[in-house]
Amino acid sequence: MFIKNLPHKTVERLSQYRRALLMILSKEKTHVFSHEIAQMLHITPVQVRRDLMLIGYSGNLRKGYDIKELIDLIGKIIDSERGQRVAVVGLGNLGKAFISYFKGKRSKLSMIAAFDINPEKINRVFDGVPCYHINQLPEIIKQNNISIGIITVPSEQAPEIAESLVLSGIKGILNYTPKPLNVPAYVYLEEYDMITSLEKVAFFAKKNDERFK
Amino acid sequence: MFIKNLPHKTVERLSQYRRALLMILSKEKTHVFSHEIAQMLHITPVQVRRDLMLIGYSGNLRKGYDIKELIDLIGKIIDSERGQRVAVVGLGNLGKAFISYFKGKRSKLSMIAAFDINPEKINRVFDGVPCYHINQLPEIIKQNNISIGIITVPSEQAPEIAESLVLSGIKGILNYTPKPLNVPAYVYLEEYDMITSLEKVAFFAKKNDERFK
DNA sequence: TTAGCATTGTTAATAAATAAACAGTAACTG
DNA sequence: CAGTTACTGTTTATTTATTAACAATGCTAA
Ligand SMILES: NC(=O)c1ccc[n+]([C@@H]2O[C@H](COP(=O)([O-])OP(=O)(O)OC[C@H]3O[C@@H](n4cnc5c(N)ncnc54)[C@H](O)[C@@H]3O)[C@@H](O)[C@H]2O)c1
Ligand SMILES: NC(=O)c1ccc[n+]([C@@H]2O[C@H](COP(=O)([O-])OP(=O)(O)OC[C@H]3O[C@@H](n4cnc5c(N)ncnc54)[C@H](O)[C@@H]3O)[C@@H](O)[C@H]2O)c1
Numbered sequence: 001m002f003i004k005n006l007p008h009k010t011v012e013r014l015s016q017y018r019r020a021l022l023m024i025l026s027k028e029k030t031h032v033f034s035h036e037i038a039q040m041l042h043i044t045p046v047q048v049r050r051d052l053m054l055i056g057y058s059g060n061l062r063k064g065y066d067i068k069e070l071i072d073l074i075g076k077i078i079d080s081e082r083g084q085r086v087a088v089v090g091l092g093n094l095g096k097a098f099i100s101y102f103k104g105k106r107s108k109l110s111m112i113a114a115f116d117i118n119p120e121k122i123n124r125v126f127d128g129v130p131c132y133h134i135n136q137l138p139e140i141i142k143q144n145n146i147s148i149g150i151i152t153v154p155s156e157q158a159p160e161i162a163e164s165l166v167l168s169g170i171k172g173i174l175n176y177t178p179k180p181l182n183v184p185a186y187v188y189l190e191e192y193d194m195i196t197s198l199e200k201v202a203f204f205a206k207k208n209d210e211r212f213k
Numbered sequence: 214m215f216i217k218n219l220p221h222k223t224v225e226r227l228s229q230y231r232r233a234l235l236m237i238l239s240k241e242k243t244h245v246f247s248h249e250i251a252q253m254l255h256i257t258p259v260q261v262r263r264d265l266m267l268i269g270y271s272g273n274l275r276k277g278y279d280i281k282e283l284i285d286l287i288g289k290i291i292d293s294e295r296g297q298r299v300a301v302v303g304l305g306n307l308g309k310a311f312i313s314y315f316k317g318k319r320s321k322l323s324m325i326a327a328f329d330i331n332p333e334k335i336n337r338v339f340d341g342v343p344c345y346h347i348n349q350l351p352e353i354i355k356q357n358n359i360s361i362g363i364i365t366v367p368s369e370q371a372p373e374i375a376e377s378l379v380l381s382g383i384k385g386i387l388n389y390t391p392k393p394l395n396v397p398a399y400v401y402l403e404e405y406d407m408i409t410s411l412e413k414v415a416f417f418a419k420k421n422d423e424r425f426k
Numbered sequence: 427t428t429a430g431c432a433t434t435g436t437t438a439a440t441a442a443a444t445a446a447a448c449a450g451t452a453a454c455t456g
Numbered sequence: 457c458a459g460t461t462a463c464t465g466t467t468t469a470t471t472t473a474t475t476a477a478c479a480a481t482g483c484t485a486a
Contacts, residue, residue: 012409079415093310094310097307180253182252196232204224206293212398
């Protein structure tokens with residue numbers, strides 16, 4: 001299914017809705033109201049209904065939204081029909097945290113490979129994911145048609161890893177190192193930094209504190 | 214220093230500017246242009262100048278911005294003068310990744326304590342941070358005037374940890390578990406999920422692919 | 427059977443974020 | 457020393473995101 005120009009933020013929230021819905025999915029509870037979803041994500045019910053409107057989903061006036069149906073619909077919209085394959089580069093704390101957290105969670109995204117340079121990690125399987133030597137990256141990426149790369153190597157290494165991923169035909173990169181990367185426009189790049197999150201919390205906690213005291 | 218109603222996004226970018234600036238800070242290079250900062254963060258130079266205008270910083274017309282001065286000013290604005298203390302709850306993959314990444318990076322935020330339930334971790338020091346039994350949380354938090362908590366325990370445990378943090382007087386929480394939390398309005402809550410980031414990359418990579426092919 | 431209620435879906439209004447436009451200025455150039 | 461260049465700083469316009477407003481629906485219960 002394809003919907004023209006879904007807002008950036010809506011895409012993000014759809015992912016969050018699905019995560020929350022999967023969490024409350026059970027035999028007993030089959031439906032959910034917009035205000036229930038809203039409460040879980042700390043947003044307004046209107047926002048939820050608006051997003052669902054954008055993807056053309058209609059709920060039941062008295063019962064709310066069918067959880068299972070909605071999960072499926074979100075999948076049809078944000079997942080790729082044929083599935084996408086993912087690799088993690090750098091099997092340290094963060095790479096491992098990602099893999100074990102991700103395990104078994106999404107059927108349309110498959111974690112195919114990890115890469116590292118440490119001999120103790122290479123040719124072993126971590127949480128179902130085989131780890132290869134970094135030199136094999138281009139080969140494995142191409143062979144398995146991997147289209148997304150996650151970078152969790154020491155930051156000095158990040159630019160060369162990114163370049164190698166791009167040359168191997170990757171379509172999207174999720175960069176966890178603080179090193180700024182440059183990739184061509186056809187590669188989607190997303191970055192995240194824990195310290196920025198922490199500093200945001202610190203700033204607004206401080207501000208709140210002044211406001212509420 | 215206090216600036217009224219700094220936009221949310223600007224606060225986030227100020228943290229990113231500082232990170233980028235710290236990275237390029239050196240004896241040789243003392244100044245930087247808005248377009249250089251912009252390039253590192255994949256935003257426009259106008260955006261950078263606008264943010265700097267909001268915090269009242271003026272650069273040099275020909276040389277650009279004084280890196281050191283700007284780093285200091287950002288600190289004056291987003292850091293708390295007296296500093297803020299931070300604790301990590303759950304010393305697993307993610308908690309460790311956070312602590313070792315954070316180590317030595319920010320002078321105004323001090324990582325004071327970790328908490329866990331695993332006897333092998335308790336009463337040991339990880340990367341300079343002592344780990345205590347979870348039962349000691351209220352005591353340690355209060356004694357050390359810790360105002361920010363990072364939650365990296367298994368998700369089922371998250372709500373009780375959050376409650377305990379709030380009761381101990383915490384002012385801000387950074388939640389890495391996928392469990393929705395409820396905290397009073399005076400506690401600032403920030404959440405992050407790697408899978409949402411990955412799904413965003415997957416979605417836009419797919420979209421890009423259609424657009425560029 | 428009809429008034430009241432809780433909910434959805436949609437449009438309209440508002441607010442926030444980004445980008446464009448451009449004036450000002452100091453250094454350099456011929 | 458007039459013109460050109462490459463920036464900054466600020467205002468204005470545009471785009472994007474959120475919130476408010478409210479009509480429509482169908483169940484409940486008086
Ligand atoms: N963005 C964030 O929020 C965040 C948080 C924590 C860490 N980090 C950063 O993420 C990166 C990883 O952090 P970590 O705690 O997992 O570190 P880590 O040291 O535990 O893991 C790094 C891994 O990369 C491997 N490696 C080194 N060079 C390599 C190469 N050339 N090719 C492939 N693998 C290589 C190492 O063997 C190791 O297994 C670091 O750059 C760190 O600064 C970012
Ligand atoms: N948001 C994200 O992007 C993301 C990514 C990875 C993992 N996660 C989540 O973060 C959490 C931690 O992930 P991880 O990979 O570090 O897991 P982990 O199992 O490596 O670490 C969890 C730690 O918490 C400790 N613990 C368990 N119960 C506790 C309690 N009651 N009090 C204190 N400590 C307790 C365990 O002993 C362990 O050390 C999990 O909930 C996981 O689902 C989130």
